[in-house]
Amino acid sequence: MKNRATLIAMVLMSSFGFAQGPKIEFKAKDNTIDYGTTAKKNDNGVRYFEFTNTGDAPLIISNVLSTPGFTIPSKPNDPVMPGKTGKIEVKYSMIPGPIRKTITVESNAVNYEGGRIPLKIKGDVIAD
Numbered sequence: 356m357k358n359r360a361t362l363i364a365m366v367l368m369s370s371f372g373f374a375q376g377p378k379i380e381f382k383a384k385d386n387t388i389d390y391g392t393t394a395k396k397n398d399n400g401v402r403y404f405e406f407t408n409t410g411d412a413p414l415i416i417s418n419v420l421s422t423p424g425f426t427i428p429s430k431p432n433d434p435v436m437p438g439k440t441g442k443i444e445v446k447y448s449m450i451p452g453p454i455r456k457t458i459t460v461e462s463n464a465v466n467y468e469g470g471r472i473p474l475k476i477k478g479d480v481i482a483d
Contacts, residue, residue: 376465377437378410379472390447390454390478400447401428404458404474408435410465416443417470418461424448425456425476447476454478 382405390402408414413434419427424447431441445458460472 375410375412377408377412377414377435377463378466379406379414379460379462379464380409380466381406381472381474383474385475386473387475387477388445390476390480392479392481393449394481394483395449395451396483398449398480400449402445402447402476404443404445405440406435406442407440408437411437413437414441415463416441416460417463419443420459420461421445422456422458424450425458427458443474445474445476447480449480451480451482454480 386404388402388404390398413436415434416431419430421427426446427443428446429444431443435441443460447454447456454477456476458474458476460474462470462472464470464472
């Protein structure tokens with residue numbers, strides 16, 4: 356009986372090790388989109404951060420916080436199921452000068468501390 360209880364406990368503990376939860380992986384290298392050098396007259400400032408839920412539970416994007424100069428036109432409102440992809444649309448105001456901005460995604464992803472993921476935008480907007 357003692358061996359059976361020990362075996363059951365070991366099986367339960369090992370199964371917890373395999374449970375991961377939702378994980379988010381962005382397509383952009385280093386979670387950064389490079390606008391390059393662009394002009395306001397030629398560029399509407401819209402870009403997409405594409406991601407995949409590589410975990411084993413639904414991924415929930417609860418909020419996307421932007422810094423001044425950005426708007427977040429869209430984000431997934433429904434949970435992103437394991438293996439599925441989603442995207443977060445961002446729009447920069449295309450003010451001439453260098454672009455060095457951060458957007459913070461709040462989620463239930465277990466592969467980032469507190470589920471907070473920093474996304475970066477860089478580039479240079481030249482005057483028309």
